[in-house]
Amino acid sequence: MNLKGLLSSITIADKILLSLLILLSFSGILFIKEVLPKGCEVQIEVNGRLVYVLPIEDNRIVSVKGPEGRTVIEIKDNRLRVTESPCHNKLCIKQGWIESGAIVCLPNRVLITIGNREYSNIVDAITG
Amino acid sequence: MKNKFKVTKEFISKTTFLSFPGLTGESRTAMDARLRTSGMTYREDTCALTNNRISKSPKLKVQTKTVFCLLLAAYCLFVFLCACAPQKEKVYRKSKILMDTLVTVTCVSNSKENAEKAIDAALAEIEKLDRLLNFFSPESEVSHINKNAGISVIKVSPDMLDVLDMSLMVSKNTEGAFDVTIGPVITLYDFYKKIKPEESVIKKNLSFVNYRDLIIDRNESTAFLKKKGMLIDLGGISKGYAADKAVEVLKRNGIHAGLVSVAGDIKAFGLKPDGRPWKIGIRNPRAKGQEDDILATIELRDMAISTSGDYERFFILNGRRYHHILNPKTGYSAERSQSVSIITHRAAFTDAFATGVFILGPEKGMRVLEKLGFDGVIVDSQGEVHITPNIRGKLEFKRTP
Numbered sequence: 001m002n003l004k005g006l007l008s009s010i011t012i013a014d015k016i017l018l019s020l021l022i023l024l025s026f027s028g029i030l031f032i033k034e035v036l037p038k039g040c041e042v043q044i045e046v047n048g049r050l051v052y053v054l055p056i057e058d059n060r061i062v063s064v065k066g067p068e069g070r071t072v073i074e075i076k077d078n079r080l081r082v083t084e085s086p087c088h089n090k091l092c093i094k095q096g097w098i099e100s101g102a103i104v105c106l107p108n109r110v111l112i113t114i115g116n117r118e119y120s121n122i123v124d125a126i127t128g
Numbered sequence: 129m130k131n132k133f134k135v136t137k138e139f140i141s142k143t144t145f146l147s148f149p150g151l152t153g154e155s156r157t158a159m160d161a162r163l164r165t166s167g168m169t170y171r172e173d174t175c176a177l178t179n180n181r182i183s184k185s186p187k188l189k190v191q192t193k194t195v196f197c198l199l200l201a202a203y204c205l206f207v208f209l210c211a212c213a214p215q216k217e218k219v220y221r222k223s224k225i226l227m228d229t230l231v232t233v234t235c236v237s238n239s240k241e242n243a244e245k246a247i248d249a250a251l252a253e254i255e256k257l258d259r260l261l262n263f264f265s266p267e268s269e270v271s272h273i274n275k276n277a278g279i280s281v282i283k284v285s286p287d288m289l290d291v292l293d294m295s296l297m298v299s300k301n302t303e304g305a306f307d308v309t310i311g312p313v314i315t316l317y318d319f320y321k322k323i324k325p326e327e328s329v330i331k332k333n334l335s336f337v338n339y340r341d342l343i344i345d346r347n348e349s350t351a352f353l354k355k356k357g358m359l360i361d362l363g364g365i366s367k368g369y370a371a372d373k374a375v376e377v378l379k380r381n382g383i384h385a386g387l388v389s390v391a392g393d394i395k396a397f398g399l400k401p402d403g404r405p406w407k408i409g410i411r412n413p414r415a416k417g418q419e420d421d422i423l424a425t426i427e428l429r430d431m432a433i434s435t436s437g438d439y440e441r442f443f444i445l446n447g448r449r450y451h452h453i454l455n456p457k458t459g460y461s462a463e464r465s466q467s468v469s470i471i472t473h474r475a476a477f478t479d480a481f482a483t484g485v486f487i488l489g490p491e492k493g494m495r496v497l498e499k500l501g502f503d504g505v506i507v508d509s510q511g512e513v514h515i516t517p518n519i520r521g522k523l524e525f526k527r528t529p
Contacts, residue, residue, distance in 0.1 A: 024203075048225065122425065125406070127433050
């Protein structure tokens, strides 16, 4: 059977069905794009300036320079921590590994946030 | 029945092919034989066998058309509803270091663009207030008042006037436990370098601490410190005030739900996209790790919460804890509480009363809260938890109090 024969035999209903299938395919793409979870980004700011945007999925060690010196951040297994900091109280290091939310080092003006992920399964914010 | 239905459907799917012009004679017989070989039969009421080809019955044609029309109508309706329906609401969040602390602005919106615009405006408002209210910035408005203490009356901005007015109201309601003129004593301590001043120096500087010597004139928009050497430190109220103002900015930008957190001073408004209020965790003042970091949680809507604790900035010297919440009467760290959380509508009040009630301790503190109709959670020096009646049952404890 040739193509001409095939085309001449297509009815209006077939054409409508074909159009519907094409539209549904595009709708599916949009639906998947909207509904499926997106990857997480790690944002590192120093002194209010964004210096790194990194995927949390990739293991790496990043060093940034703040007013007090170098802060070293380790990203591993979908979480991160500060391993070295020039600040005196070392609160950023003591915070340990985080999988969501932020680590802030006020003395060295370093802010590390994990985006596109809920802060916590338990709470929206913490007071205290 | 099941088999018959299956066969009929299979057969119908082949009718288009079988009804091609040119499928005649031997081809049709062969096809017929193939259908029989594979165990198929067909129902006479659905399909009819003609001389040279098999064609659909008029009833089937009508059914097919109806199905297609229905499908098309359903799809058009689906597309129309999708286009008309509002976009799904999402939570957008941004953090920044402002006012020497971590500020996080969260908002609910169906537009990423609108959310980002509103959040940036809210953060800009906090930045503006920081420039006015920062005790450590020599360019701030508060430094201008301090430099002119005992010298001249200073014209101030409406924001400064509001903050000072509210500060005096809190001072009066806490018997001076909250006092923004604590500046001369605050500057004597260094909690990072573990520096505690001599008692004689504390006593000397305490003579400059008295909120009654802060004079404000709302009509003239002026502020004046009576004695030279007096210093206003708004650290106990400015973060809460900033949270209030940031929420106002979010609302002006069309945001109907969100959360502004300036360190531990939080103001929540509206509901989350899932229709629930915002869930706030109250930090455990004696947490040993991440596991017991939260003492309790509470759900808030159109309310603010602040916590003052002795664990934020402190050092321990000779077995005594020296922390940043200083009693304006003694010049030493207040000892009656470990942490105090206050809940009411304005974050400026929750911020300031958290400090005042912390200094007053649980007995006097609870009386103040009762009088003003505020809610609170006080963890006293022994770790016992005191709660105002209105929020009993609303607090969900994560550890045994």
